[in-house]
Amino acid sequence: MISTAAVVGSGYMGGGIAQVLALSGRDVVLADASAELAETNRQRIVREAGDYAARGIFPEDAGERVAARVTAARSIEEAVADVDFIEEAVPEVLAIKHETLGRISRSCRPDALIGSNTSTISIGTLAEGVDGVERFLGVHFSNPAPFIPGVEVIPHVATRPDAVAAVVELLSDCGKVGVPITDVTGFVLNRLQYALFGEAARLVEEGVATPEAIDLIARTTFGFRLPFFGPFAIADIAGLDVYQYCYGSLNSAYPDRFSAPGILEDHVARGEHGLKSGRGFLATPPERAPELAAYRDEAYAALSALVARLGDAPVTY
Incomplete structure (x- = not known):
């Protein structure tokens, strides 16, 4: 079981991760480029936790709990010397990450697990800087x-x-959803996110719509579904044969950018059209369609009420 942790890199992301770990009952040691920076950021995340508590989005005693659980170390080596898990959260520069991961892996216990918060760099590439790659x-x-x-x-x-299983269990204890995936550059999140941004940018470049209009469409149409249904569930509900037809239209207009994925074509060829056929990317039977529709309607109504209560985000175009 992971009961103690260190976070190396105490900036905005690292500090937030330290808060998450501390609020789950773990003792956390922060480290950064200097002892002074680590302590400054420790004080910041304690204040933030108190502010979040005052706003009602953290537990009432969050400030006190983070203050009691999080300490600042004088060095990376000191921070990682006797903890069960280390999360590296330094800048997204390969040389910096390799140097930092080398220092971590040479200074921590042989049984300690080491994680990296990299956004896009292949884990296999980062592992080249790690001693004991099996725990990374x-x-x-x-x-x-x-x-x-x-x-x-x-x-x-x-x-x-077992390292994957231990980290997923830790995340669950922290109220998070750990999702194991295969190691590729960009992983899942950023391959999807940047694919969406790339098409949005092309729409602006082509004069189709302004950034403001695109953001408004994205968050009030398909984006409204995403808190509840991922892209495969959405496709199954809509009908994979419908998706195939739409890909045909898109391909005729933008052959260099859109073509139906082979896996979609395969499902349709087998008559697996999604919810209406009881088989697609998912296996939800047609008789559950009323239940699914009821869930969908309640979810969207609740989200609409939340958006109305919060109002528009304070961004200016």
Whole structure:
């Protein structure tokens, strides 16, 4: 069981991860480029935890709990010397990460697990700087770490399976959803996120819509579904044969950018059209369609009420 942790890199992401770990009951040691910076950031995350508590989005005693659980170390070596798990959260520069991971892996216990919060760098590439690669894996939190539930858990080819299981269990204890995936550059989150951004940018470049209009469409149409249904569930509900037809239209207009994925074509060829056929990417039977529709309607109504209560985000176009 992971009961103690260190976070190396105490900035915005690292600090948020430290808060998450501390609020789950773990003792956490922070380290950064200097002892002074680590202590300054420790004080910041304690204040933040108190502010979040005052706003009602952290437990009432969060400030006190983070203050009691989080300490600042004088060095990376001191921080990692006797903990069960270390999360590296330094800048997304390969040389910096390799140097930091080398210092971590040479100074921690042989049984300590080491995670990296890298956003896009292959874990196998990062492992080149690690001693004891079998205990190393990606543990990719999203910004802001205290409030985004999903965490990508990315083993490389030499990672021990029990290391993945231990990290997923830790994340669950922290109220997070650890999702193991295969190691590729960009992982899942950022391959999807950047694919969406790339098409949005092309729409602006082509004069189709303004950034404001695209953001408004994204968050009030398909984006409204995403808290409840992922892309495969959405496709199954809509009908995979419908998706195939739409891909045909898109391909005729933009042949260099859109073509139906082979896996979609295969499902349709087998008559697996999604919810209406009882088989697609998912296996939800048609008789559950009324139950699914009721869930969908309640979920969207609740989200609409939340958006109305919060009002528009304070961004200016």
